[in-house]
Amino acid sequence: MSKEIDWDPFRALAQRVLRHGAPLELTDDVRTLLSRTAREVAISDAESALKTNAGALELLSECSRRIQDGSWRLMRALNQMYRHQKTGDFDSARQEMRNVLAVEVVPLYREIAQEQLDDMADEP
Structure with a gap:
């Protein structure tokens, strides 16, 4: 992956504010x-959104x-992809990653799905 992403500080903030x-x-740090x-x-x-608390x-x-939905979507698709690969159904395995790419907006999750798809390029 092109760069390492650390969402732990964001998740901690989201938990404090949204859940608790x-x-x-x-x-400045929060901005x-x-x-x-x-x-x-x-x-x-984002800059316009950061002008007000609301x-x-x-x-x-x-x-x-986006982080939660994308993570769930990718994990579900990866699990299905691995199941298809175990049975030799590489067309269905590839389709799982194409389905993710069709709807996913988070670049990290798109990159992971594309890498998985690329890794299967040589499979039948």
């Missing part, structure tokens, strides 16, 4: 974290949703 109801304090995470999950208008909270929620 702590207030979102827009410090930087939200801006970086937004880029990592393909949200282009916008920042919405941005936090959307980033969290």
Whole structure:
């Protein structure tokens, strides 16, 4: 992968704010974290969202949703892909990754799906 992504600080913030109801304090560090995470999950208008607490909270929620939904979608597809590969059904295995690529917006998850698809290029 092109660069290492560490979503642990973002996940900790999301848990404190979205799950436990702590207030979102827009410090410079929090703005930087939200801006970086937004880029990592393909949200282009983060700077405008960070102008208000409501916008920042919405941005936090959307980033969290994209990370969780994409992770779930990719893990499910990888599990199905491996099952198909075990039975020698490489067409179905490849289709699992194509399905992810058709809907996924998070670049990291897209990259993983594409790498899996590329790895199967030589299979029948």
